Amino acid sequence: MPRNRGPALMHDFGAAFASAFALIATADAELMEVIGLSLRVTMVAVLVACLIGLPLGATLAIARFPGRGILVVLTSALMGLPPVVVGLIVYMLLSNAGPLGVLQLLYSPTAMIIAQTLLVTPIVASLTRQFIEDLYGEYDELLKSMGAGRATIIATLLWDARYSLVTAALAGVGRALAEVGAVMIVGGNINHLTRVMTTSIALETSRGELAFALGLGIILVVLSVLVNAGLIGLKASAQRRAYA
C-alpha cells in the first residue's frame, strides 16, 4: 500500500520553516557567511555600476553627439539582458583561454562582481538617462534663460533628480541580489568562497536541505521587502521635502 505522503509533506514543510527560523535566530555561521558574501558582492557591484552608470546616463540625457542614439537604445536593451548570457560572456573573458585569463579571476568573488556590474550598469545608466532627460526637458529653457552655465544646469538636474537616482540604484540592488545565473557560472558556487544566497538556495534545494534553503529564501525576501520599503520611504521623504 502506497504511503500517504500528504501529512508527511505538510510536516516536512512545517519542520523546514521551524529549522529555517532556528538557523536565522541563532545566526548560523554558514548562513551568515553566505548572506555576507551576497551583500558584499551586490554592494560593490552596484557601487561600481553607479560610478559608471550615473555619469553615463546623465551624459546621454544632456549631451548631443554622434552615436548617442545607438548608445541610448543599447543601454535600454541591455537592461533586460539575460543573466546567464552575461555569465557566459564573463566566463569566456576570464577563463584560461580567454583574453583576461591571465588575471586568474574565474571562480572568485571578483568575477561575480564583474558579472553583476555588467548586469546592473545598464539599469542605472538607462534609468538615470530617463530621469535626467525628463527633467532636462522641463528645466532647460528656464535655466538657459536665467543665464545658467552648463555646470550649473547639470548640478541643478542632479540635485533635483536625486531621489529618482537613488531609486535607480535600488533597482540595481534588487536585480543583483535576486540574480542567480551569472554568479553561478562565473562564481562556481564554491563553498566558503563564492557561495551566495541565490546559488546556495539552488544547490541546497536540489540536495534536499530545505531548512537552509528556506532560511536563505526568507532572508532574501526580507531584503527585497526592505529595498522596496526603502523606495516607498524615499518617495514619502521626497514629498515631505518639497520635492514634488
Added chain:
Amino acid sequence: MPNAAPTLEPAALQADLGAATPVALPMPAVTLDGVTYERSGKPLLDDLHLEIPCAGITALMGPNGAGKSLTLRVLAGLIAPSRGRIVWHDERICSARDVALVFQKPVLLRRTVRANLEHALKIYGIPRHQRVARVGELLAIGRLQDLADRPARVLSRGEQQRVAMVRALAARPRVLLLDEPSASLDPPATAMIEGLARGAADDGVKIVLVTHEAGQARRLADDIAFLHRGRVVECGTAREVLDRPQSREASAYLGGLLLV
C-alpha cells in the same frame, strides 16, 4: 514716453537713424530684422520685422499660434532664427541675465518657493549672505510669504505665475519678457502683476508683454505690435492699434471675429 510716438516700422528706423532728424525719436531697444524661424521647412516666424522702443511697455498681440511666444524665445536668446537677425541697441544688454523671461507656462524647480528664489539668486551671482534678505523682499513683493515653504509645483497655476514673476524680477533685468503673465490670475493678482510690470517699467525696465486682453493692453501698453501667422501685420501706439486697427487681422481679432 507718452508723446514721442514710437515708430515700429523698420523702414522708418533706418531713415531716422541715418539722418540727424530734429525730432527725437526713441532709441529702439532691439530690432528684429527679417527674423525667420523654421521648423521642418515650415516658417513659424516669417520674415518678421519689428522695432521695439527702448522704454515703456510693448504689447505683442495676436491669435493663438501667431508666433508671440516664439518671438519672446528669440528675444531671450533661447532659439536662434533660421534667417534674419536681432540687434540689441543698448550695449548694457549683453548677457542672458539682462533679459528675463516669464514663460507662458510657469516652470518651477522641484523645490520650495523659497528654494526656487534662492536658486535663481545664486545663478544671478548674488552673494550668499545677501540672498536671505532678498528672498524675503521678493516673497513680500509677490505676497507669497505664506507659501514660502510649500513645494512650488503643488501651488495653483496663479500662485506659480506669481513665483515666476518675482523670480524674473530677482535678476533686476533690463528687459522683462512676459508671456501672458496674468492668463490664469484672479483680479487682485492680475492687478498685482500689472502693478509690478508698471513699476518695473517706471524704473526703466523695458517690458515686452504678450497678452490676449485688450483691456490689459489698454491699461499697460505704450505701443502694440500685432502678429498674425508669424508676421507683424500692424504696429503703432496702443491707442492707434486698439481704437483704429488698420489691418484686417487686427480688426477681426479685436472685434472678436475668428480669422484663419
